[in-house]
Amino acid sequence: MEITIAQLLADFDSAGSGSDMYRFAERAYPLCRSLTGDGVRETLGLIQETLPLEIHEVPTGTPVLDWTVPKEWNLKRAWIKGPGGEILVDSRDHNLHVLGYSVPVRQKLSLEDLQEHLYSLEEQPDVIPYRTSYYRENWGFCLPHRLRETLPEGEYEVCVEATLDHGSLTYGEFFLPGESQQEVLLSTHCCHPSLANDNLSGLAVVSRLAAALGTVSRRRYSYRFVFVPGTIGSITWLAKNEDTTARVSHGLVAANLGDSGPFHYKKSRQGDAEIDRVVSLVLRESGRDYGVEDFVPFGYDERQYCSPGFDLPVGSLTRTPYGRYAEYHTSRDDLSLVQPKFLAGSLRTYLEVMAVLEGNTRALNLNPKGEPQLGRRGLYRAVGGEGSRERELALLWVLNLSDGSHSLLDVAERSGIPFATVRASADALLAAGLLRNLDPPEEV
Ligand code: ZN
Numbered sequence: 001m002e003i004t005i006a007q008l009l010a011d012f013d014s015a016g017s018g019s020d021m022y023r024f025a026e027r028a029y030p031l032c033r034s035l036t037g038d039g040v041r042e043t044l045g046l047i048q049e050t051l052p053l054e055i056h057e058v059p060t061g062t063p064v065l066d067w068t069v070p071k072e073w074n075l076k077r078a079w080i081k082g083p084g085g086e087i088l089v090d091s092r093d094h095n096l097h098v099l100g101y102s103v104p105v106r107q108k109l110s111l112e113d114l115q116e117h118l119y120s121l122e123e124q125p126d127v128i129p130y131r132t133s134y135y136r137e138n139w140g141f142c143l144p145h146r147l148r149e150t151l152p153e154g155e156y157e158v159c160v161e162a163t164l165d166h167g168s169l170t171y172g173e174f175f176l177p178g179e180s181q182q183e184v185l186l187s188t189h190c191c192h193p194s195l196a197n198d199n200l201s202g203l204a205v206v207s208r209l210a211a212a213l214g215t216v217s218r219r220r221y222s223y224r225f226v227f228v229p230g231t232i233g234s235i236t237w238l239a240k241n242e243d244t245t246a247r248v249s250h251g252l253v254a255a256n257l258g259d260s261g262p263f264h265y266k267k268s269r270q271g272d273a274e275i276d277r278v279v280s281l282v283l284r285e286s287g288r289d290y291g292v293e294d295f296v297p298f299g300y301d302e303r304q305y306c307s308p309g310f311d312l313p314v315g316s317l318t319r320t321p322y323g324r325y326a327e328y329h330t331s332r333d334d335l336s337l338v339q340p341k342f343l344a345g346s347l348r349t350y351l352e353v354m355a356v357l358e359g360n361t362r363a364l365n366l367n368p369k370g371e372p373q374l375g376r377r378g379l380y381r382a383v384g385g386e387g388s389r390e391r392e393l394a395l396l397w398v399l400n401l402s403d404g405s406h407s408l409l410d411v412a413e414r415s416g417i418p419f420a421t422v423r424a425s426a427d428a429l430l431a432a433g434l435l436r437n438l439d440p441p442e443e444v
Helices: 005-010 014-028 038-048 111-115 145-149 196-214 232-240 274-286 340-359 388-401 408-415 419-431
Strands: 054-059 072-081 087-090 105-110 155-165 168-176 183-189 222-228 248-254 263-266 290-293 314-318 362-365 403-407 435-437
Touching: 005 340, 014 038, 014 196, 014 340, 038 168, 038 196, 054 232, 105 111, 111 155, 168 196, 168 232, 183 196, 183 232, 183 340, 196 222, 196 248, 196 340, 222 232, 248 274, 248 340, 263 274, 274 290, 274 314, 274 340, 274 408, 274 419, 314 340, 340 419, 362 388, 362 419, 388 408, 388 419, 403 408, 408 419, 419 435
Parallel strands: 183 222, 183 248, 248 314, 263 290
Antiparallel strands: 054 168, 072 087, 072 155, 105 155, 168 222, 263 314, 362 403, 362 435
16 A cells, blocks of 8 residues: 555544654653763664664764864763762753763862852752853753752862763654655754753654654655754765765754644745745644744754755754754753653654655646646536535646746645645646646656
8 A cells, every 4th residue: 555644644643643752752762862872872873763764983083074073971960968978969860960071070179169060040040051061171060050059168179070082963864765865854953961852852853753654655855854952963974975965965953842832934045945945834834823934043953954054955953943942951841841742743744844855846738728628538527515615626727837947745734725626636637648747757
């Protein structure tokens, strides 16, 4: 039996896929991810249970565009002992307690000297902030401001048991071939320790999207899924795949897909790329609240894909955008912020985007002089039914705009008729011999 994306959407098991993705997030949450190291490898290992990811290891010191692959960091444990000898802060309680990429240290010091290495949020006194020092060697601890305020004077002992050595940067990649060499790029970051929405939601949705598209019988496009540490990972991928970028026709950076917020789409730098129009249409057709925003050169890895030397048609589809929720980059971005139904809604929305991309072809009206007689060909329903008026209008719109220069996306945008109805009408007209598909590969 032929499986299509439309079929996957019709059969979509929201509860089942939501709980599957949530279970993945629960298992990956405790892992100590960073730009490099075993936490990333273990996380990609969990994804490999669903998807045969190819794992790439790029050695420390490798030049990548204007950057260099950093040393590999692995944390064993970090703690602060108070003047009484009791452990006050311990990375075993929460990965966020240690400043990411902290260099190894073990020393005794005064509270005053320790303060220079502590990070807390006065305005959110009960949370542990997420801080890193990737490109400047430093060590430090992150803790709730309320705890910080209770620290007594006296002699403290700190210990960061970690390695920061020559190693490699790890990323995962999965390629799904289609009829065309043109590719759809899906990218998500894999470098945040114990943050659920800002990290695990993207990994969950993109890995399940890849698995779902893998079951589809025919794909017009090829698909490439990359799971990379933020910034340096996408820069590394771009440096190693410059030839591939020429084949990227559409792309999305996925993040923040498990919270309760409405969808937000950040357009590609190009601003009017097909992906920009397709995502906008899918969100419009959803009937729910959503936001569409112009490109800005900050946020997630779209910054790299949309740098001027690449300028790829890559946007970013999130729920609440980068940095705009109170729990962002704190210990409150935990498994309670993410819910299975929101993860499932995100996966569904991504599938809807892919359905439109796959179905957006151009056709040529083979009977362009006057309207062809549809009733004679059985294309007008003799008796009206639910939606039949819309189907008839869709036939007329498709015939009218199928002049070789307009796509089915143009038809849906201009007519306001749902894309799926437009696509179904085009299929009926193709079957009746009134249209010819202009976008190779031809119908097989
Ligand atoms: Zn982040």
